[in-house]
Amino acid sequence: MLDMTGVTSFYGSSPVLQNVSFSVPRGAVLSVLGRNGVGKTTLMRTIMGLTDRATGTIGLGGRDIRAEPTHRRAELGIAYVPQGRGIIGRFSIRENILMGSFARPDGKRVIPPLVFELFPYLGDNLNRRGGDLSGGQQQQLAIARALAADPSVLLLDEPTEGIQPNIVEQIENIIVALNREHGLTIVLVEQNVRFARRASQHFLMLDKGRVAAQGDTALLTDELVHRHMMV
Known part of the structure; x- marks a missing residue:
């Protein structure tokens, strides 16, 4: 469904990801792991075309999308929930969600019923300003906005970071x-x-912008975690 082959991604002239390759089968979850600063967010931004330059191949459903602009990648079915959520505080919940619908290939500007099913609080408070929500509620809103694009691939960058403990389990x-x-x-x-072990079938471990390990989640051993994630 989504794959990278030999991708090197740059900010300016500096390569941040180097020769990264992986594949995510349709309907699977890939967890991307590693210490802070090893390129995890850059990987997500590279998939969306948000770095300065990338070489190699980025495939979506067998099609190389590396030359496609960000908005076209969204229209092709990739939705991105960034670290920090990117909620527009002065917009209402309804307006924030509907922003995601501009990437729908069918042109509909609607909130999918799935949003109301998963996030009843948002459905009950559509006129509330996004900036008035708690961190956990904003994360729910960011996911709802992504779902409004009717995506086939969802990119989630640390979706439980900085969220009150009682909401973390809900989001998981x-x-x-x-x-x-x-x-x-x-x-x-x-x-x-x-x-990561609970949610994903596959993992990718990054270290200094390179792939340190990858495979089925059953192979994500404590030794690998200690070697590549402990400070």
Whole structure:
């Protein structure tokens, strides 16, 4: 469904990712792991075409999208929930969600019923300003905005970071449900190894911008975690 082959990605003249290759099967979850600063967010931004330059191949459903601009990648079915969420505080919940619908290939400007099913609080408070929400509610809103694009691939960059503990489990359960019940292919940047093991079928470990290890999640051993994630 989504793959990279020999991708090197640059900010300016500096390569941040170097010769990265991986593949995510349709309907699977890939967890991207590693210490801070090793290129995990850059990987997500590279998939979306948000770095200065990239070489190699980025494939979506067998099509090389590396030359496509960001908005076209979104229209082709990739939705991105960035670290920090990117909510527009002065916009209402409704307006924030509908922003995602501009990437829908059918041109519809609607909030999908799935959003109301997964996030009843958002559905009950559509006129509330995004900036008035808690961190956990804003994360829910960011995921809802991504779902409004009707994506086939969902990129989630540390979706439980900085969220109150009582909402973390809710968001984890929603991510699992989006994959297992609704068939979304997901790339998940995650520091919580317990959740990565629960949610994903595959993992990719980055170290200094390179692939240090990858494979089925059953191969994500404590030794690998200690070697590449412990400070």
